[in-house]
Amino acid sequence: MSEENMVTVDKYFNFLREKKLMGSKCPKCGNIDLPPRRLCSKCISESEWIELSGKGILKTFSSIYVGAKAMTQKGYNRKKPYIFAVCQMDEGCSVSGQLIGVEEDKPKEVTFDMPVQVTYLKTQTGEDKEGNPIYRWDLGFEPQK
Numbered sequence: 001m002s003e004e005n006m007v008t009v010d011k012y013f014n015f016l017r018e019k020k021l022m023g024s025k026c027p028k029c030g031n032i033d034l035p036p037r038r039l040c041s042k043c044i045s046e047s048e049w050i051e052l053s054g055k056g057i058l059k060t061f062s063s064i065y066v067g068a069k070a071m072t073q074k075g076y077n078r079k080k081p082y083i084f085a086v087c088q089m090d091e092g093c094s095v096s097g098q099l100i101g102v103e104e105d106k107p108k109e110v111t112f113d114m115p116v117q118v119t120y121l122k123t124q125t126g127e128d129k130e131g132n133p134i135y136r137w138d139l140g141f142e143p144q145k
């Protein structure tokens with residue numbers, strides 16, 4: 001495979017920045033990995049890029065009251081929890097991320113198998129030498145509209 005088409009983590013994050021959900025598909029066994037993997041997680045063959053629909057269902061979740069530093073900086077705390085979810089995409093692969101667009105302090109209203117769609121979450125991770133913010137893009141989910 002050419003260097004240009006090779007599945008890499010850097011390219012995955014560049015795609016997220018472009019709001020494009022790219023996974024990897026194994027040409028040998030058909031397995032789809034998300035986040036993408038250069039080598040198939042099932043048979044270790046070289047994978048290829050595949051664009052995913054971004055639609056799926058919520059499989060499980062957890063309410064986080066004491067979160068990672070990046071989340072406390074976003075204002076989440078014991079009184080304002082956030083939800084971290086594992087969702088199964090329509091293509092079959094599962095991936096985790098923050099669930100937004102729900103009442104995060106009322107997790108009883110979040111239901112298993114509810115339809116979700118991918119959203120792209122921007123987090124400031126620091127500043128460059130000139131004081132300009134540096135961002136990271138993460139995968140998140142919201143209820144399907």
Ligand SMILES: [Zn+2]
Pocket residue numbers: 026027028029030031040041042043044045
């Ligand atoms: Zn495979």
